[in-house]
Amino acid sequence: MFRNYLKVAFRNIRKSKMFSFINVSGLALGLAAFLLIAYYVGFERSYDRFHTKAKDIYLVVRDNRSAEYSESRTNTGAPLAPLLPENIPQISRAVRFTLFRGNLVRRGDSQFVEDKFFFADASALEVFNFPLVRGNPSTALLEPFSVLLTREMAKKYFGSEDPMNRVLQYNLGGKIQDFLVTGILKDISLQSHLDIDFLASYASLPPLVGEWFMTNHWDSPTWNYVLLAPGSKLADVEAALAEVTRVHVDRRGFKEIGHHLLALA
Numbered sequence: 001m002f003r004n005y006l007k008v009a010f011r012n013i014r015k016s017k018m019f020s021f022i023n024v025s026g027l028a029l030g031l032a033a034f035l036l037i038a039y040y041v042g043f044e045r046s047y048d049r050f051h052t053k054a055k056d057i058y059l060v061v062r063d064n065r066s067a068e069y070s071e072s073r074t075n076t077g078a079p080l081a082p083l084l085p086e087n088i089p090q091i092s093r094a095v096r097f098t099l100f101r102g103n104l105v106r107r108g109d110s111q112f113v114e115d116k117f118f119f120a121d122a123s124a125l126e127v128f129n130f131p132l133v134r135g136n137p138s139t140a141l142l143e144p145f146s147v148l149l150t151r152e153m154a155k156k157y158f159g160s161e162d163p164m165n166r167v168l169q170y171n172l173g174g175k176i177q178d179f180l181v182t183g184i185l186k187d188i189s190l191q192s193h194l195d196i197d198f199l200a201s202y203a204s205l206p207p208l209v210g211e212w213f214m215t216n217h218w219d220s221p222t223w224n225y226v227l228l229a230p231g232s233k234l235a236d237v238e239a240a241l242a243e244v245t246r247v248h249v250d251r252r253g254f255k256e257i258g259h260h261l262l263a264l265a
Contacts, residue, residue: 048191048192048193048264048265049191049265050129050189050191050192051128051129051264052129053127053128053129053227054264054265055263055265056227056228056229056230056232057127057128057225057226057227057228057263057264058225058226058228058261058262058263058264059074059223059224059225059261059262059264060076060080060084060224060225060226060241060259060260060261060262061073061074061076061259061260061261061262062074062076062257062258062259063257063258063259063260064254064256064257065254065255065256065257065258066253066254066255066256067255073219074223074262075219075220075221075222075223076218076222076223076224076259077217077218077219077220077222077224078096078098078205078213078214078215078217078220078222079214079215079216079217079218079248080094080096080218080222080224080249081094081095081096081121081224082094083244083248084224084226084241084244087240087243087244087248088237088240088241088244089229090228090229090232090233090236090237090240091226091227091228091229091237092227092228092229093123093126093127093226093227094121094123094224094225094226094227095120095121095123095124095127095128095224095225095226095227096119096120096121096202096222096223096224096225097118097119097120097124097194097222097223097225098118098119098120098202098205098220098221098222098223099116099117099118099119099221100117100172100221101115101221102114102115103117103170103171103172103173104170104171105117105157105168105169105170105171105198106168106169106171107157107158107166107167107168107169110156110157112156114197114198116195116196116197116198117170117197117198117200118194118196118198118199118200119199119200119201119202119204119205120141120199120200120201120202121141121202122140122141122142122201122202122203124141124199125137125140125141127225127227128194128225130185130186130188130196130199131185131186132148132183132184132185132186133151133184133185133186134164134183134184135148135164135182135183135184136182136183137183139182140182140183141182141199141200141201141202142201142203143180143182143201143203144201144203144204144207145177145178145179145180145200145201145204146179146180146181146182146200146201146204147168147170147179147180147181147182147198147199147200147201148181148182148183148184148185148198148199148200149163149181149183149184149185149197149198150184150185150187150188150196150197150198151184151185151186151187152187152197153197153198154181154184163181163184164181164182164183164184165180165181165182166180166181167179167180167181168181170200172208172209175208177204177207177208179200179204185199216250218249218250218252219252225264226261234261237261238259238260238261241259241260241261242258242259244259245257245258245259
């Protein structure tokens with residue numbers, strides 16, 4: 001029976017070649033489009049899911065409102081993170097990432113302008129899954145002027161040499177500082193919104209940018225993330241965050257400011 005069906009189908013195809021070609025081509029294109037869209041949606045929805053604590057990690061977003069307009073900003077300044085665990089018990093960790101783009105990194109005669117040289121609190125390696133292939137994650141970002149490299153950057157600056165405990169020079173606005181390589185990062189997933197080539201200790205920043213940046217600059221290129229304790233209610237945390245904002249955060253001329261939490265996932 002099935003063989004007869006096939007014979008009839010092939011006869012119809014031979015009789016109406018153009019019509020059959022259009023039908024088969026349309027079916028093939030439809031299936032290809034479906035598969036591509038499914039892959040794209042799956043790729044986008046899996047961003048940052050490789051972090052084992054992803055469901056409890058949130059980005060702090062600031063909401064500014066004035067008489068003329070309102071805005072939401074993801075860069076919330078370096079002074080914020082230290083205030084959060086001190087004042088909100090449901091926040092077990094707060095992590096800052098600060099990025100200055102377009103600065104020179106040098107080793108010997110090799111120098112390049114780098115756009116992915118981040119500074120991060122030592123707790124970044126506890127909260128996020130950025131594993132090391134070399135180095136100790138408990139101490140790698142503790143000391144000032146220590147830096148982690150991806151394997152790609154290690155090869156770029158050191159070639160076949162062992163980069164551990166070697167020195168790179170970082171130039172920030174004319175201030176040149178030696179950084180000691182304390183670890184090599186495992187390749188970071190393409191499905192990460194944090195695109196990192198270098199990860200330097202946050203303790204390095206005060207000598208480079210000054211105390212005002214650390215305590216009063218609420219608009220610096222700094223992103224604050226929090227890790228909530230298991231079982232925490234988001235509404236309770238955001239209510240406490242509103243009080244921290246009211247007491248501690250400079251309104252900078254806005255009529256009203258606030259913060260809310262954006263889930264990493």
